Amino acid sequence: MLHIRRALRQSWAGLRWHHCAAAEVKNEPILEFKHGSPERAALQKALQDLKGKTEEIPCVVGGEEVWTKDVRYQLSPFNHSHKVAKYCYADKDLLNKAINAALSARKEWDLKPVEDRAQIFFKAADLLSGPRRAEILAKTMIGQGKTVIQAEIDAAAELIDFFRFNAKYAVQLQHEQPISIPISTNSMVYRGLEGFIAAVSPFNFTAIGGNLAGAPALMGNVVLWKPSDTAMLSNYTVYKTLLEAGLPPNIIQFVPADGPVFGDTVTGSEHLSGINFTGSVPTFKRLWKQVSENLDRYRTFPRLAGECGGKNFHFVHKSADVESAVNGVLRSAFEYSGQKCSACSRLYAPDSLWPQIKARLLEEHGKIKVGNPADDFSTFTSAVIDEKSFRRIQGWIKHAQESPSLTILAGGKCDNSVGYFVEPTIIETKDPKEKIMSEEIFGPVLTVYVYPENKYKEVLQLIDSTSPFGLTGAVFAQDKNVVQEATAVLRNAAGNFYINDKCTGAVVAQQPFGGSRASGTNDKPGGPHYILRWTSPQVIKETHVPLNEWKYPYMQ
DSSP: OHHHHHHHHHHHHHHHHIIIIITTOOOOOOOOOOTTOHHHHHHHHHHHHHTTOOEEEOEEETTEEEOOSOEEEEEETTEEEEEEEEEEOOOHHHHHHHHHHHHHHHHHHHHSOHHHHHHHHHHHHHHHHTTTHHHHHHHHHHHHOOOHHHHIIIIIIIHHHHHHHHHHHHHHHTTOOOOOBTTEEEEEEEEOOSSEEEEEOOSSOHHHHHHHHHHHHHTTOEEEEEOOGGGHHHHHHHHHHHHHTTOOTTTEEEOOOOHHHHHHHHHTOTTEEEEEEESOHHHHHHHHHHHHHTGGGOSSOOEEEEEOOOOEEEEEOTTSOHHHHHHHHHHHHHGGGGOSTTOEEEEEEETTTHHHHHHHHHHHHTTOOBSOTTTOTTOOBOOOSOHHHHHHHHHHHHHHHHOTTEEEEEOOOEEOSSSOEEOOEEEEESOTTSGGGTSOOOSSEEEEEEEOGGGHHHHHHHHHHHOSEESEEEEEOSOHHHHHHHHHHTTTTOSEEEESSOSOOOOTTTSOOOOEETTBOOOOTTSTTGGGGGOEEEEEEEEOSOOOOSSOGGGO
């Protein structure tokens, strides 16, 4: 019975730890940055400290800072004369060195008690919540063009929530155990994957970078983190914060790299055990194909988790609250210049309400301030991320100007003389199947289709079939029967579905996020099941009664 008593003591110890640390986790409060507030003063100082400065960001491999000859610069989106970061690309040799460095640390890290690993992420969250908050916000604003509130809900609140809730879920998972019977004890060990994880993160959410690399590491994995070229400044700060919190140096390798070089190298390694990805559909498909082509090479079947964007909708019924629908559309379509995977880019409005909706949209659109979010906190929409994005969005606006079925109702101006500014643009389409209603733009462009109010059932079917994506969507209606009907018809059209609320703004632990179809694998970061993707459970059976006979009773 000694082993049972020991197991019980360990279980109670774990439960006590869980109660005092993990059970108390709550969503990080979002600060308001009002005039005279200490957080506003701290942020303004941090922004001032970054003005005109270029931070040097090396690759970090095997715990050592490494510079290669392939030097690059990250530019501020709203002031592209400001080089906010100087960094370098890891080449294939350095990436292979990073793989070996990671693998050298894997076994010891995987055997480390999950409570100890969790404590590192709790501490990192505390650093971001307190002494590092102004810094990470300022670097997200300067480097990625976010406004105060967009940086706060991303680089502070969401990232802190990811670290804390993932740590809580990891500790709780240890208590999810199989049934045992008197003659034997059964236990589940949640191992990390055998190999390394490749984390490929996007520019638009600092929190996503921290989570794509951090969640697998928390679960006992080693990670190669390829940050986005246009989020280098903030992502490096997240990485340094994890090290400051106690993350051993070889657990996450920080390796900026050319996308195809990184993809070719990691998918070519026999030790690849998973890819944690957020980005474009073509890139994720390319990685998936490379993995399939190399299947015979791998020691294990790699886990592939991906989130790839959306063509998200707001459906407005004749019973909707117009004011709520209008305000929800403006926020969802134009916050962060529409550069959210979840941003609303297609609006379906009934003809009976359209004159009212249109008037309110245009009236409020005229009040939107576009500009430099670091110098003017009243800015609502900043610049898009870079020249490539600017040109792509400009191309869509030119298409709208030339298409006979499209009419620009507001906005449409583009200016890249100082920064990559695209005015929030509202377009009306006569053709609900026009390509602008099905293809992702990833910019501040909203297209509206006005439908006959008595044809709303057909429109629900139209919404479901128009786009290949299935990420987010919203229904605005006060008629409960319509809400129920829309929820059923659009069951597969959105992984995150909103009723009388905008289709952006998912909160960790409240609305775990993700979609299927072309939007990705819908693994729901921010929820308790996400961390299971980064474990390889082992079941252990220990029998306490000797087996004295190989024959069964019926054989006597």
